[in-house]
Amino acid sequence: MKKIIASGILILCMGFTYAQGVGSFFDQGNSKIKVMIQQIVLQQTYLSEIKTGYKDTQNGLNTAHDLKNGTFNLHQNYFNSLNVVSPAVKNNPKIKLISTYQQQIMSNFGSEISWQKQQSILNNDEISYIEKVYGNILAGCTKDLDELNTVVTPGQAQMKDEERINLINSIYTRTNDKYKFSMSFTQNTRSFALDRQTGKQQAQTLKQLYNIN
Numbered sequence: 001m002k003k004i005i006a007s008g009i010l011i012l013c014m015g016f017t018y019a020q021g022v023g024s025f026f027d028q029g030n031s032k033i034k035v036m037i038q039q040i041v042l043q044q045t046y047l048s049e050i051k052t053g054y055k056d057t058q059n060g061l062n063t064a065h066d067l068k069n070g071t072f073n074l075h076q077n078y079f080n081s082l083n084v085v086s087p088a089v090k091n092n093p094k095i096k097l098i099s100t101y102q103q104q105i106m107s108n109f110g111s112e113i114s115w116q117k118q119q120s121i122l123n124n125d126e127i128s129y130i131e132k133v134y135g136n137i138l139a140g141c142t143k144d145l146d147e148l149n150t151v152v153t154p155g156q157a158q159m160k161d162e163e164r165i166n167l168i169n170s171i172y173t174r175t176n177d178k179y180k181f182s183m184s185f186t187q188n189t190r191s192f193a194l195d196r197q198t199g200k201q202q203a204q205t206l207k208q209l210y211n212i213n
Contacts, residue, residue, distance in 0.1 A: 083155045089164045090152060094172040098148060101179040102141045109134040112186040121193040130189055137178055144171045 113134065116127050148171050150156045151164045159167075 083158055085152055085154045085164070086161050089161055089168070092165065092168050094168050095148065095152060098144070098168075098172050098175045101175045102145065105137060105141060105179055105182045108182045108186045109137065112189060116189065116193060119193060119197070121197050122189075133185065137182060140178060141175065144175055147171055 109130075113127070113130055116122050116130065122130075147167065151159070151167050151171075157164075
């Protein structure tokens with residue numbers, strides 16, 4: 001009887017111990033599951049925040065891209081407009097005057113040099129000097145003409161109409177100065193040559209008058 005009671009007590013104790021072990025096992029398992037669930041929730045929250053942040057960043061980048069493209073397009077349109085030559089520039093009356101003055105400059109010097117060579121009043125060095133002056137003036141005219149072509153030709157330079165007109169005015173002023181100089185210079189050389197010719201004729205007349213050899 002005592003053995004049976006002892007065995008029963010032992011079985012109860014083992015059952016209680018087993019129950020405690022099983023309960024402890026499930027408690028530990030539940031704790032682990034709870035921790036895992038909490039971690040999953042935290043990970044989902046973290047991933048959700050990352051996705052939200054990514055979307056915000058992407059939206060921000062898209063907005064920045066759109067703004068950048070819009071700004072670029074505005075800038076591109078602005079620079080393209082600077083390549084266009086407006087009628088106000090093309091029809092500027094000073095453009096034709098610049099061309100007329102340059103043609104007159106070449107005509108003045110060309111005629112004077114040709115006349116001087118035909119008359120043979122001035123010596124070779126003096127005629128060479130006239131040709132050198134003409135060469136310098138012609139080089140300046142060529143430079144002015146190149147600049148004028150750049151100003152009035154579409155796509156050659158990025159400038160506002162005001163800048164183009166200011167340059168045309170500047171080229172006109174320089175060309176007009178060259179024209180006035182060419183008129184004055186060729187007239188003076190002609191007068192100088194004629195005076196020398198007159199002096200020679202007078203000297204010759206005196207020689208003849210007084211029979212001087």
